[in-house]
Amino acid sequence: MTKIIQANQLEEGAALLRQGELVAFPTETVFGLGAIANNEDAVKSVYAVKGRPSDNPLIVHIADEPAIFDFMKDDDQDRHALIEKLTAAFWPGPLTLVVPVKEDTFPSVVTGGMDTVGIRLPDHETTRELIRLTGFPLVGPSANISGKPSPTKVEHVKHDFDGKIGGIVNADPTRIGVESTVLDLTDERGLIILRPGFITKSMLETVVDNYPILMGGTIASDDTTAPKAPGMKYIHYSPDQPVMAVSQEEMANVLQDLENQNMPFALAATTQTLAEYGSRAQATFSLGEDITSATHTLFSALRTFDDVPEITQIVVELFPDKEENSAYRNRLIKASSVVME
Missing domain, CATH: 3.90.870.10 (DHBP synthase)
Structure with missing residues (x-):
C-alpha cells in the first residue's frame, strides 16, 4: 500500500x-x-x-x-x-x-x-x-x-x-x-x-x-535521435477518449458536426464559452476566466472525463497562438488527435 x-x-x-x-x-x-x-x-x-x-x-x-x-x-x-x-x-x-x-x-x-x-x-x-x-x-x-x-x-x-x-x-x-x-x-x-x-x-x-x-521544435529530428528534454518526442497528456482542440471561431461548426453524428461529447472551456455552448454537451468542465486559470486546470480537465463512460469525444477550447498561451497550447495540442483553428 x-x-x-x-x-x-x-x-x-x-x-x-x-x-x-x-x-x-x-x-x-x-x-x-x-x-x-x-x-x-x-x-x-x-x-x-x-x-x-x-x-x-x-x-x-x-x-x-x-x-x-x-x-x-x-x-x-x-x-x-x-x-x-x-x-x-x-x-x-x-x-x-x-x-x-x-x-x-x-x-x-x-x-x-x-x-x-x-x-x-x-x-x-x-x-x-x-x-x-x-x-x-x-x-x-x-x-x-x-x-x-x-x-x-x-x-x-x-x-x-x-x-x-x-x-x-x-x-x-x-x-x-x-x-x-x-x-x-x-x-x-x-x-x-x-x-x-x-x-x-x-x-x-x-x-x-x-x-x-x-x-525549439516540438519533436526530436527523427525517431533515432534522443530528445534533450522530456516532452519533445513522444505523445503526451492524452486521456482515454480522443481530444479535439477547437478555437472559439470553429467551436459552433465542430459542435454541430458532432451533434449531426450523434456523438456524445464533453466540453472543457472558459466560462464564457460554456455559457454559450455548455448546454449542448453531455458533460462540461470550466477552465475559468482566462489563460492563467485554463493552464492551471487543463490537466484536471483532461482527467475528469475518464469516469464518464458514455463520452466518445472531448472538445477543449484552444486559445489563440500568442506567447502567453504557449504552454497551454503546447500541452493541449500534444493531447489532441484533431486541432481546429
Whole structure:
C-alpha cells in the first residue's frame, strides 16, 4: 500500500528514497515521481512504473541553488555567468536548465545517454527539504502513467500509482499546473526553449538580452535521435477518449458536426464559452476566466472525463497562438488527435 506522507513525516519519505523506493512529491508545476538520482536501479524503476521510453531524459531536482555547479561540467565561464543571472531571476521556480553534465555524476539512465542534464530548483519548500533529507538530488518526471495527463493533485497520483510506489508526499494542488520551461544552454546557436512553460521567452529576454533565444521544435529530428528534454518526442497528456482542440471561431461548426453524428461529447472551456455552448454537451468542465486559470486546470480537465463512460469525444477550447498561451497550447495540442483553428 502506498503511504501518504505528511509534511512532518519527510524523514520517512527520505528513508524510502535512500532505499531505492519511489516517492511522489509536490512542486509548483505538477507532482513529480521521485527516485534518488544516483541509484541506477531506482531510476530504472521510474521508467518501468511509468511505462516511459528509456531515451526520454529525466529532470534532476536539487534543494539549493548552488548545487547546479556540483553536477555540471563547468568548462565555460560565460555559461557560468549566464546561469547565475537566470537562477537569480527565476529560481526557485518553473525553469529547467539543460547543461553539460559532469562525468560519473549520474547514471546514464538519468540523462538518456546524453552528455547533458536538465536541472531545476522547485519552488516548494517541502520538496526541497525532502531532497536535503535524502542527501542527493531526485529525478522527478511527472507522476503519471506515461502519455497520460500530468498530475496536479494527490488524488491524480493515487489514481495512477496506488500500491505501485512507496509513498506520496501530501500537499495542496499545484499552483501552476503545467511542467517547467526547459531552456537548453548548450546550443551554439543561442538559448533554446525546448519546452514552453510558465517562464516565457519575453521573461527570459529581460534577463539575458545579449543572447538570442530560439523556440525549439516540438519533436526530436527523427525517431533515432534522443530528445534533450522530456516532452519533445513522444505523445503526451492524452486521456482515454480522443481530444479535439477547437478555437472559439470553429467551436459552433465542430459542435454541430458532432451533434449531426450523434456523438456524445464533453466540453472543457472558459466560462464564457460554456455559457454559450455548455448546454449542448453531455458533460462540461470550466477552465475559468482566462489563460492563467485554463493552464492551471487543463490537466484536471483532461482527467475528469475518464469516469464518464458514455463520452466518445472531448472538445477543449484552444486559445489563440500568442506567447502567453504557449504552454497551454503546447500541452493541449500534444493531447489532441484533431486541432481546429
